[in-house]
Amino acid sequence: SQQGEEDPQALSIQEGENATMNCSYKTSINNLQWYRQNSGRGLVHLILIRSNEREKHSGRLRVTLDTSKKSSSLLITASRAADTASYFCATDGASYDKVIFGPGTSLSVIP
Amino acid sequence: DTEVTQTPKHLVMGMTNKKSLKCEQHMGHRAMYWYKQKAKKPPELMFVYSYEKLSINESVPSRFSPECPNSSLLNLHLHALQPEDSALYLCASSQELPTGGGYTFGSGTRLTVV
Numbered sequence: 001s002q003q004g005e006e007d008p009q010a011l012s013i014q015e016g017e018n019a020t021m022n023c024s025y026k027t028s029i030n031n032l033q034w035y036r037q038n039s040g041r042g043l044v045h046l047i048l049i050r051s052n053e054r055e056k057h058s059g060r061l062r063v064t065l066d067t068s069k070k071s072s073s074l075l076i077t078a079s080r081a082a083d084t085a086s087y088f089c090a091t092d093g094a095s096y097d098k099v100i101f102g103p104g105t106s107l108s109v110i111p
Numbered sequence: 112d113t114e115v116t117q118t119p120k121h122l123v124m125g126m127t128n129k130k131s132l133k134c135e136q137h138m139g140h141r142a143m144y145w146y147k148q149k150a151k152k153p154p155e156l157m158f159v160y161s162y163e164k165l166s167i168n169e170s171v172p173s174r175f176s177p178e179c180p181n182s183s184l185l186n187l188h189l190h191a192l193q194p195e196d197s198a199l200y201l202c203a204s205s206q207e208l209p210t211g212g213g214y215t216f217g218s219g220t221r222l223t224v225v
Contacts (some may be wrong), residue, residue, distance in 0.1 A: 033213055033214075035214075035216075039184075040150075040199060040219075040221070041218050041219065042115075042117075042201060042216040042217050042218040042219050043201070043203075043216040044216070045213035045214060045216075048212065048213050052147065088153055088154075096165055097161075097166060097167060098144075098156055098159055099143065099156070099158065099214065100156065101153035101154050101155075102153060103152070103153055104153050106151075
């Protein structure tokens with residue numbers, strides 16, 4: 001299976017702290033994406049990083065990709081209570097034609 | 112319009128019922144997807160449509176029948192479901208295959224089979 005694994009499964013931090021989530025995957029990829037899901041609602045696309053990129057930023061988000069270790073990390077800086085959600089990494093695999101989600105990290109930001 | 116709209120938001124159906132889920136997007140995306148998500152689990156891919164043609168069926172039971180009548184609309188027809196099919200059903204779209212960009216997801220249909 002190309003599905004990634006996320007670490008940690010659950011994370012609880014104080015508002016203002018940074019949150020780091022990690023994702024590992026098994027097969028070669030063309031790109032890796034991160035999504036956020038609030039409490040049983042639809043997923044929101046956060047950021048996409050291509051296999052030839054090592055780091056990408058978007059606002060308070062920083063994503064890194066290490067293809068040699070088949071791993072990625074998502075850093076949320078200066079977290080807010082509104083960041084409380086589940087975060088999923090998703091990979092497309094070599095075939096490009098479908099995106100498979102990892103198990104996710106549940107983030108709780110305590111005001 | 113940068114949305115994927117799913118209807119209904121909630122659906123309760125009996126095991127002998129026939130119902131349909133509807134998904135609509137007006138972003139000009141040519142790839143559309145159905146995912147199933149159980150509580151505290153990641154979304155699981157069910158079907159992929161590319162240019163209105165079924166591209167991938169992830170070995171989904173035939174009681175789930177997808178349909179793509181046009182480039183903006185994706186349906187999922189449900190018949191003779193089981194209680195274990197209760198889940199959040201998510202529709203998504205992307206510009207096209209290969210998946211060079213991110214997906215836009217709808218808010219989902221919460222399905223309960225009784």
